[in-house]
Amino acid sequence: MKHSILILFLVLLNSCKKEVVIPEVSIKEDVTFLADDALEGRQTGTVGEQKAAEYIAKRFQDLGLQAKGTDGFFQTFSFKPKTNPHQKVNYTVKDGDSTITGTNVVAYIDNKAENTVIIGAHYDHLGYGAEGSLYRGEKAIHNGADDNASGVAVLLNLAKRLMKGNINNNYLFITFSGEEMGLLGSNYFVKNPTIDTKKANYMINMDMVGRLKKDSTLAVYGVGTSPIFKQTLRANNNRFKLVQKESGVGPSDHTSFYNADIPVLHFFTGQHEDYHKPSDDTALLHFDGMQVISNYIYEIISDLDNNGKLPFRKTKNESEDVPRFKVGLGVIPDYLYDGKGMRIDGISEDKPAQKAGLQKGDVVIKLGDIDVVDMQTYMLALSKFEKGNTTKVVVTREGKTVEAEINF
CATH class of the missing domain: 2.30.42.10 (PDZ domain)
Known part of the structure; x- marks a missing residue:
């Protein structure tokens, strides 16, 4: 009888404990926060960008990911802007008025696996119209909903799903700063990694994945950087009209990893007339399309889960022929x-x-x-x-x- 009473007491005690429930956050909600006017365009080194970094870090924490920066989830880097396009960025700088500090946000799923898949997206944008803006009107906030709040939102969606499956790789999630200023955050991470990059299996990059068109055309760059990629993309595709590009070099953060001999895939739904303008806003995004893209990338990752470390292959730099x-x-x-x-x-x-x-x-x-x-x-x-x-x-x-x- 005493034993039964003890069991009943423990059951009642456990039922009284408040269950911690992680709130569901949709792709649309993530984009809406990141592309809000309150963040003032998330230009590298600004208060708005730091607010975005803190939001992403909190999302990683809520999802149960490990911090993998150099200061919790954050990896900061300071630099002086280039004065000409051919100049190398100086990351080691002294205090001065021209110094800018960017912040990568880095998280990790440790499955105790041999190799690590890297999943990335840049979260910085053009502020009130930094260099690169195509807008010629009065000063206005460039919210960058497609470029690239969309990629960050899909990354967070993938992070949640990968917490529950595909355990034959570890997963490193990075949202990069400084992409709009020349792939600075990804370049810095590759030179100052927080994991052993020799154990990096492959890298997936998402930059502007928010405007899937009616014909469902999806561009995938880097398909030549590992022999298995084309077959895997084709086997898991029942929705998209794929436009495949061989080269691992392009105007986004996957290039930094390709240059470190890591296979890369970059996903992109195409440019549009709102590119690098204040009109790139949340209301114009195709959220159902973003979810379908997330599903497709998850299926690719799942298909590759049992393939071990993928071989890397150099590709022709198509930009050299321009x-x-x-x-x-x-x-x-x-x-x-x-x-x-x-x-x-x-x-x-x-x-x-x-x-x-x-x-x-x-x-x-x-x-x-x-x-x-x-x-x-x-x-x-x-x-x-x-x-x-x-x-x-x-x-x-x-x-x-x-x-x-x-x-x-």
């Missing part, structure tokens, strides 16, 4: 377009294309004397002109051919 040019048309190309020509995804204000009457959706098929069949021939044609030149451009628009005069 012709140099002195003028621009003033358009945002649709990098996911796989038809003939170069499709325009956005028009910059007060630039040659706008003045010539070109429109979003036009497909450039001829510039000057050169037939444009893809991005490479478009850039080759553009490289032939200098400021002050005039030429003809031919586009297709809703099935019709339109000719216009371009003044560079």
Whole structure:
């Protein structure tokens, strides 16, 4: 009888304890916080960026991840901005007015595995319109909902799911600072890692994954950096129209890891006319599409879970083949377009294309004397002109051919 009473007492005692429940946070809620005006565009080194870093660290903590920075979840780095684009960044600086401090946020799932998968996304943006902004109006906050609150939100969604499965790898989650200023945070981490990078299996990067289009086109870069990637992407895809790029080099943080001989995959839903402008806001994102992308990446990770350490393979640097040019048309190309020509995804204000009457959706098929069949021939044609030149451009628009005069 006494034994029964003791058991009943323990049951009642446990039932009185308050159960700790981690609140569910949706992809939309994460983006909404990070892209709010209160964070003032999350420019590297600002109070707004630090608020974002603290939010991400709290999210990692709530999910049960381990801190893996140099100060809890944080890895700070100080630098002086480059005065020319070819100058190397000096991370070791003395106190001075021009010194900026960025903060990577780093978390870890330790499955006691041999190798570690790295999952990354940058969280900084352009503040009130730092260098790189394509906006020419009055001073305004650049909230960067797609670029790249979207990638951070998908990263957090993956972190939650990976706490519960796929135990044959450890997982390192990094949200990078300083990407917009030249991949500074990822470059710093690779040079000052908080794990043994020789045990890094592969790296997944998500930068601008919030604008999945109606045809479900998804670009994946770095597919040539390990022999197994193409097969894995194809085997797990039943939704997307994939545009695959071999090179491990591109304008986002995966490049830093590729340069350290780590296989990389970079996911991207394409540029748009709100890119690097104040209009890149939360209301324009495709949240269902972001969840589908998260599901796809999770399936890829799951498929690779039993494959051990992936072999690394060097790829051709496609950017080395890009012709140099002195003028621009003033358009945002649709990098996911796989038809003939170069499709325009956005028009910059007060630039040659706008003045010539070109429109979003036009497909450039001829510039000057050169037939444009893809991005490479478009850039080759553009490289032939200098400021002050005039030429003809031919586009297709809703099935019709339109000719216009371009003044560079």
